[in-house]
Structure formats: structure tokens, C-alpha cells
Amino acid sequence: MFLILDALASGKGRRLSSLDVIGVGPRVIAGILESFGIDYRILRIEEFLSRKRHPSDFDVMLVSAMSMDEKAVSKASRMFDGIKILGGPITADLSVIGRLGFHLGVWGEGELSFSLLLDRGLKGGSLPSPKDLKDVPNLVFPNGSHTALTYLRKEDFLRFSPSIEAVTFYRKVPHYKSARVYVEVVRGCSNYNRPKIDASQDICSICNACYEFNLKKRLTCPQGIPPGCGYCSIPYLYGPPKSRRCDDILREIDGLASLGVKRIVLSGADFLEYCREDLVNGPLTHPSNPGPNLEALEDLLSAVKSLSDERGLFVEIENVKPCLVDEEVAFLLGKYLRGSPVHIGVETGNKRHADLIGRPCSPDESVRAIKLLKEAGLRPYAYFIHSLPGQNRTVARETIRTMRRVFDLGAEKITVYKFRSLPGTAFERYSAKVDKYSRMIVEVAIELNLRRKKELIGKVISAVVAPSIKRGVYAYPLGGGPVIRIRTKRELESGSLIKVKVTKVVYDRLVEGILVEGSESS
Ligand code: SF4
DSSP, X not given: OEEEEEOTTOTTTOOXXXXXXXXXXXXHHXXXXXXXXXXXXXXXXXXXXXXXXXXXXXXXXXEEOOGGGHHHHHHHHHTOOSEEEEESGGGGSTTHHHHTTXXXXXXXXXXXXXXXXXXXXXXXXXXXXXXXXXXXXXXXXXXSOBSOOOOOOHHXXXXXXXXXXXXXXXXXXXXXXXXXEEEEOEESOOOOOOOOTTOOHHHHHHHXXXXXXXXXXXXOXXXXXXXXXXXXXXXXXXOSOEEOOHHHHHHHHHHHXXXXXXXXXXXXXXXXXXXXXXXXXXXXXXXXXXXXXXXXXXXXXXXXXXXXXXXXXXXXXXXXXXXXXXXXXXXXXXXXXXXXEEEEEEEOXXXXXXXXXXXXXXXXXXXXXXXXXXXXXXXXXXXXXXXXXXXXXXXXXXXXXXXXXXXXXXXXXXXXXXXXXXXXSTTTTOOOOOOHHHHHHXXXXXXXXXXXXXXXXXXXXXXXXXXXXTTBEEEEEXXXXXXXXXXXXXXXXXXXXXXXXXXXXXXXXXXXXEEEEOOOOO
């Protein structure tokens, strides 16, 4: 039997945030195993690490993880004796396979590689020898050597469907009936601008690819600078965008709803990239030209809206790039997603800094996008990063000013992350330098978020009951927002829909409330 270990965002082995998220990766692996008729189980890595004894009926362990999860993955690897294969963004660092004691790694998009591995013997529980794997793309060996690293062709990408049934393995934290289940709609990113922080201006002025529309030319940089924002590995790992078929997405959502899933996130580095690649010849390597494929977006959103109304689902989208948002786009999103959260990366408030870090748009464009989306009835969440390369007093002050601007425009939440260098990116050799400016940015975010949370006091919110934990009863707001601790002695079933009146702000990410109506059936 195969074990899929979901380590995504587990850090050292204990997730501290996003406890209500079920990501796409493990379900994609599960879908491939199902197509081969192979028995498997999915476990969250916390559950695996907390067991004193491990079931001996697993022959192969497949781990899906991010770079930040190295500590948890290392512990899990030491506890397992069978064949161990590592996948997910963590393998952007090719040396991680050997360092963590894995037999094999799968870099970037793993669908084709993994199905070929199964074909060549893995389905029978044995690891094919490297000489039988020379033509299998994206494989990384313990010594760091690898086969050809490539992106899936769109026709191959479309051949694989994530398992629907696999979601039912998530019965603790998160529980599939209350979690946000991610459904992939588009993969990759069109931002093939490069961070200029280390670029020679003389070479750039001759090349100019970052500022032109030549899509093929934008694929490579004469200075060897990786594409995309310096803090993000998506263009490196997944290449230019490619979108799933609308029918496949609808079938997946419908299947998940049949099992009791209530919250769906239409997932992608940028939802507005959906089917944009159909508007150009060649790879979509420009982040804003052409604009979004409004026809395809409307077809998808109208069909998802009908389905979600029929099935009682709550649907949100993941991220949008500010440079793809205009009045028409905001109107379209507002028409189908009114009241839903929408996530927008602003990252820095300084225009020059935005170019230095490879952003596809300026802070002013981000502010304008947030304004338009708010006016269209969405609930924008604005993201910033502190301790980025190039951060200084001016950058920090302008970042704080931008945070206050988007707050005044009605941004639902200001999320600030600490910069983390990722392998394969232009900033892989930088490290976060936390200084007084970083602390200023964080403090302002906490202050603004507390103010916004206080506005919730007295409001009645629709929410879904979270899986029960010893410390109390918690619920997730259906339209997005802070986790709610519920003051009740009643036992509430995970996945039940409730209404809660907010009575108190506990801290910037947690509020407290009381039940207004009893739970409905789950
Ligand atoms: S592709 Fe490279 S050399 Fe060309 S403009 Fe961009 S950063 Fe400069």
C-alpha cells in the first residue's frame, strides 16, 4: 500500500496557520494512484509524526511538501523504512533529496513522471533503477543529479485529474466538511519580468525583454536571472500558465459537493490568468498583455455560480494580479463572487523597489485594483512582505503608507509575511534581514487588523464549525475573516452551518462570539 504524506505548510511539524486548507497536490497524486488501481492512504504529517508505532503495511511513502517544511519532512523520513519519494515545491532545491534520505525526488510538475515511475515498476512496490529512468522527466536522484527538467505540455496536463474521493481522508484538522478545498483552475505564472536588484543596467538597456511584448524573448534572460518576483518560485517550477477545462473543474466541484465539501477555493497563482494562454501564440510570458480572457472567465464563473447555488457551496478565488484588474474585470468578479475574499499581493509600497524585486505592477496599480474590487463588492485581502532585499527606510515608510491607504479603501485584512529565500529564484542567495523597519511594518499591520476586527463586534456572521479540538469550539466564517472561538457548552458537529454574533476581539487573528441560531444539518 502507498502512503501519501501531506506535509504542505507544516514547517517543523505543526501548522500554525491555514488549518482549514486542503491543498491540491496530495489529491493529484491520489488521482494517479487510483488510475493504476493502487491502494493508498493520505495522512497529514502531524498525524504521522505523533504516532508511536507506524503501520507496517505501507511499502512506499510519497511526501508532498514546501521548502519551509524541511524539518518535519526530515523527521518523517527517519521514521519510515520503505521506498521514499519527495515531491512538491521543496524539490526546487535539488540537494534536498539526498539530504533528507529520500530515494527519489520529483521536481516541479510530477504527474507524467510519477505515472511513468509506476509503469516502470513502482506500482509493484519496487524502485526502478536509474538506467531505466533516463527518459522520465523531472526526476532527482539522491546525489543531486537529475533527468531533464521540463514543464508539462498542456495536453499532458489535461490528462490527469485530482482524486475526488481522496478528500475524505481529511477527517481531523482539517476536516473536509469544513475546510477550504482547493480546486486547481490554472497552473504557472506569466510574470517573466526579472528582479533588477543584481542586473547590469547596461545589459538590460540592450536587451529590454522585461519591458517588451516579445513572448519568446521574455523566456530567457541574457544575465541568467530567473523569471518572476524574486521571492516566488512559481515561474521556475511550473512555467507559463496553462488552464484546466471548464467541464473538468465543474465535475470536480460537483463530486466534492456530493461528499459533503462546503467550501471551494478556485486555485491558481492568479485566477485572472484562466485561459489567457488561449489569447496568444506561444508561451504566455507577459503579465498584463493581453488582459484577462473575459469570455472564458465568465463561462467558468457563471457555471460555478449555478453549481454552487444548487449545491449550497461557498466559492472563493485565490489570488489576482493587480495589473490584470480593471473596471470590467472587477465588475465581472463582483457579479459572480460578491462578498467573497480575493487575495492581492502588493508586497512593497515603493515603485522603484517593486521593479527591483520583479513585481509585474506598481504599488499604485495594486491600490487601484483593491479599490475597484472593493467597489465591486468583493473583500480584498492585501499582502505585503517585510525584510525583502532592498528594504530601507524609504521603502518601509512607503510600504506603511500603502498599507494605510488600502486599509482606508476597505481592505479586509493586511497580511505581512517575512521574506523567505526560495531555491530557483533570483533571491535564493539572499536572506531575510529583520531590522527596525521590518518591525515597524509588522506593528502597523497588527494595529490595522485589530481595528478591522473591532468593526466586527456586534455583527452576525455565517460560519462553519471547525473540527473539534480540546481547547474549545471554533468556526470559520464562510465569507472569509478571522477564526471565531464560540462560547458554548453545546457540542457542535464539524461541518455544521451556524450563525455567530461576534462579542470580542481576542487578538488580530481571532475573535470570540456566541451562537445566534442552532446548528443546521451538516
Ligand atoms: S531579461 Fe534580463 S537582461 Fe533582459 S531586461 Fe530583463 S533582466 Fe535585463
